[in-house]
Amino acid sequence: MSKLLQTFSPIDGSLYVERPWATATEVAAALERAESARPVWKGTPLAERVAITRRAIAAFAAREEELARELCWMMGRPIRYAPGEIRGFAERAGYMADIAEEALADIHLPDKPGFTRLIRREPLGLALVIAPWNYPYLTAVNAVVPALLAGNCVLLKHSAQTPLCAERMVEAFAEAGLPSGVLQYLHLNHGDTERLIQAEPVRHVAFTGSVAGGAMVERAAAGRFISSGLELGGKDPAYVRADANLGHAVETAIDGAFFNSGQSCCGIERIYVHADLFDAFVEQAVALVGQYRLGRSDDPETTLGPLVRSEAAEFVRGQVREALGQGARAHLDAAAFPLDLPGSAYLAPQVLTGVHHGMRVMSEESFGPVVGIQKVHDDEEALALMNDSPYGLTAAIFSQDEASALALADRVEAGTVFLNRCDYLDPALAWTGVKHSGRGCTLSRVGFEHLTRPKSFHFKTSL
Incomplete structure (x- = not known):
C-alpha cells in the first residue's frame, strides 16, 4: 500500500488531498496522549465541557464557506447544498450540549432511612469514532460530541475520501480550548484501523459504514468486552x-x-x-x-x-x-x-x-x-x-x-x-437501526447511555 493517503475528487478526478498514513509510532503516541488526558477530562466539570463544546461549535460554524467548499470537492456534494451539513453539525452538537446536564445527572433513588443510594454515569474511557464519507460531519458529530460531553476522550478516524473533516473538527475543538489529547485524529488504512480497535486503551467503537465494515469491528473487538455502536447498511x-x-x-x-x-x-x-x-x-x-x-x-x-x-x-x-x-x-x-x-x-x-x-x-x-x-x-x-x-x-x-x-x-x-x-435525523430522537442496519444508539438522552456505564453507590450512613 502507498505510504500516502490520496483523495481524488469525484468532480474531475484530480488529486485533492494528500496525507501520510499514521505510523505505528504515531498511533502509540496518540494512545498515550489520550490515556494521560483521560483522568483530567473525566474530572473536568460538566459545565466546562459544555462551554468548550459551545465554543467549538461557534469556531466550526465560522468556517462554513471553507468547509462546504472542501466537502464539495472531497465527496461531490453540490456546492448549493454543502453548507447544510455544516449547519446540521451545529444543530446536533448544540442540542446534545443543551441536554447534557439533565442526561448525565446522577440518578437518585427514593429515600431509604440510613442509606444514600445513587447511580452515576461514568465515561467509558477512550472512544474510537470511525466516520464515513457520505455525511462526514453529520455522522461523526453523532458520536464525537456526546462522547466528549460524557467525559470520554476520542480518537477520530475519517474515510480516506474525506480526511480534512477529521482535521477540521479537531481544529475547532482545539481553538475552543479543549485540553491536548482529549480529541485527536488519525489517518489510518483498514488494517491499521482494525489493529487500533484491538488496542487496550480503546473502550468503545462507534462505526458508521458498510455491513462488512461492521462485521470487521465485531471481529476485531471480540473477546475484549468493549462496547460498540454500529450504523450500517440500509434499503x-x-x-x-x-x-x-x-x-x-x-x-x-x-x-x-x-x-x-x-x-x-x-x-x-x-x-x-x-x-x-x-x-x-x-x-x-x-x-x-x-x-x-x-x-x-x-x-x-x-x-x-x-x-x-x-x-x-x-x-x-x-x-x-x-x-x-x-x-x-x-x-x-x-x-x-x-x-x-x-x-x-x-x-x-x-x-x-x-x-x-x-x-x-x-x-x-x-x-x-x-x-x-x-x-x-x-x-x-x-x-x-x-x-x-x-x-x-x-x-x-x-x-x-x-x-x-x-x-x-x-x-x-x-x-x-x-x-x-x-x-x-432529529437529534432529540434516538438514532438506531435493527437487523443488518446495526445496533446501539446515538443522539437523544438515550444516546448518552451508550457512551457511559452505570456505577452504583450504596452508602450506609447510620451505624
Whole structure:
C-alpha cells in the first residue's frame, strides 16, 4: 500500500488531498496522549465541557464557506447544498450540549432511612469514532460530541475520501480550548484501523459504514468486552397510502431518494404506492426527477452531483441493467443527462417500475440516484414488502390518517418510522437501526447511555 493517503475528487478526478498514513509510532503516541488526558477530562466539570463544546461549535460554524467548499470537492456534494451539513453539525452538537446536564445527572433513588443510594454515569474511557464519507460531519458529530460531553476522550478516524473533516473538527475543538489529547485524529488504512480497535486503551467503537465494515469491528473487538455502536447498511422504504397528499408524497419521497445523489444511509431506496395513486404518483415523480441538473458539484446550478467514485456509479448501472433484463421499465432517458458516460462517476437519475423483490435494485443497497416504485393494494401488502429486507434503519409512511399510520408504523421493522417526511435525523430522537442496519444508539438522552456505564453507590450512613 502507498505510504500516502490520496483523495481524488469525484468532480474531475484530480488529486485533492494528500496525507501520510499514521505510523505505528504515531498511533502509540496518540494512545498515550489520550490515556494521560483521560483522568483530567473525566474530572473536568460538566459545565466546562459544555462551554468548550459551545465554543467549538461557534469556531466550526465560522468556517462554513471553507468547509462546504472542501466537502464539495472531497465527496461531490453540490456546492448549493454543502453548507447544510455544516449547519446540521451545529444543530446536533448544540442540542446534545443543551441536554447534557439533565442526561448525565446522577440518578437518585427514593429515600431509604440510613442509606444514600445513587447511580452515576461514568465515561467509558477512550472512544474510537470511525466516520464515513457520505455525511462526514453529520455522522461523526453523532458520536464525537456526546462522547466528549460524557467525559470520554476520542480518537477520530475519517474515510480516506474525506480526511480534512477529521482535521477540521479537531481544529475547532482545539481553538475552543479543549485540553491536548482529549480529541485527536488519525489517518489510518483498514488494517491499521482494525489493529487500533484491538488496542487496550480503546473502550468503545462507534462505526458508521458498510455491513462488512461492521462485521470487521465485531471481529476485531471480540473477546475484549468493549462496547460498540454500529450504523450500517440500509434499503429504506416509503409507503404511500391511498389517503396520502399526493403532491407532498411525491416531492418528499423523491427528494429523500435523490438528495446527495442517493448516497444517504437513510435515503429512500424503494417506494410502494397504493394502486389508487400509483399511476399519478409515477407520472409526477418522473416529471420531478427529470428536472434534476446533473453537473459538476462546484457549479451552483447543479442539483445532482457525481457519485463518490466511478466504481460506485458502475455498481448502480449494473443493478439497473439487471432489473431491465428482468422486466423493469426505465422512465428516464440517460441521453438527457450528457455527463452520464460509461465509466464516469456522473450518473443520470432513474425511476423504475415493473419492479419486484427478485431484483437486486429492490433488495440490495444501491447508494445511488435510482429508485424502484412498486404498486400495492393495501396496508398488509405494503407492510410485508417494507419488512422484507435484511435492513431496518428508517421507513416512511405517507398518509393523512395519523392513527392508522401509527398502528402500521408499530409493525414496521425499523429504528425510525416517519410520517409524511423522510431522510431526516432529529437529534432529540434516538438514532438506531435493527437487523443488518446495526445496533446501539446515538443522539437523544438515550444516546448518552451508550457512551457511559452505570456505577452504583450504596452508602450506609447510620451505624
